[in-house]
Amino acid sequence: MSAPSLSLAVVRFDAVLFDCDGVLVDSEPITQAVLRDMLEESGWSMTQEECMRTFVGKMVRQERALIESRTGRPLTDAWMDAFYQRRNQRLQAELQAIEGAFSAVAAAHAHAGGRIACASGADRYKVEFQIDMAGLRPYFGQRIFSGHEMPRSKPAPDVYLAAAAHLGADPVRCLVIEDTPTGVTAGVAAGAEVWAYCPLPEAGDRLLAAGARRLFGHMEEIATALGS
Numbered sequence: 622m623s624a625p626s627l628s629l630a631v632v633r634f635d636a637v638l639f640d641c642d643g644v645l646v647d648s649e650p651i652t653q654a655v656l657r658d659m660l661e662e663s664g665w666s667m668t669q670e671e672c673m674r675t676f677v678g679k680m681v682r683q684e685r686a687l688i689e690s691r692t693g694r695p696l697t698d699a700w701m702d703a704f705y706q707r708r709n710q711r712l713q714a715e716l717q718a719i720e721g722a723f724s725a726v727a728a729a730h731a732h733a734g735g736r737i738a739c740a741s742g743a744d745r746y747k748v749e750f751q752i753d754m755a756g757l758r759p760y761f762g763q764r765i766f767s768g769h770e771m772p773r774s775k776p777a778p779d780v781y782l783a784a785a786a787h788l789g790a791d792p793v794r795c796l797v798i799e800d801t802p803t804g805v806t807a808g809v810a811a812g813a814e815v816w817a818y819c820p821l822p823e824a825g826d827r828l829l830a831a832g833a834r835r836l837f838g839h840m841e842e843i844a845t846a847l848g849s
Contacts, residue, residue: 725844
């Protein structure tokens with residue numbers, strides 16, 4: 622893959638908007654393992670890799686039709702409640718921050734004069750819980766936005782537009798940090814510049830195709846770029 626180098630001169634952004642899962646915390650393998658197990662219990666068997674490819678960056682309910690067609694069962698509120706409970710228990714026991722995330726958030730906070738936010742497609746409880754576990758609440762405060770509370774979740778831009786509006790920033794002057802094609806699409810649709818965290822080089826082409834302007838393999842690179 623190829624993308625502009627992060628060593629190039631960096632435009633000053635008015636605000637920096639972070640995704641949460643896979644950017645600030647390494648939650649996706651945990652969440653997807655729980656989802657894979659529960660779907661298998663419901664009659665749909667797949668590998669962890671297949672589950673990640675199908676569901677990462679999306680709300681489970683967005684894939685209702687697919688899930689129901691593969692399991693032959695309705696996706697009920699009771700099933701979703703059980704999923705959230707099992708997911709939360711695993712996250713509480715296993716969640717770790719992405720290496721370098723703290724430095725990246727601190728640098729973004731300094732770069733934008735405190736105008737940063739977390740704009741996630743996940744439910745609010747999960748996002749706030751993870752921000753707290755990662756020790757990032759002092760930087761984000763209450764500037765946390767959930768796609769579950771928007772008319773549309775990612776890949777629609779609603780959550781990023783809401784975060785930018787709250788910060789009083791023009792979306793075209795915002796930087797979005799994402800890690801999935803779904804999230805990159807949302808940031809681009811909002812009009813922001815999007816940088817993609819891409820620890821696996823083979824994922825780079827999909828992120829660039831979705832509109833990411835730059836790729837970086839470690840969150841410390843964001844701290845360096847925003848501090849320059």
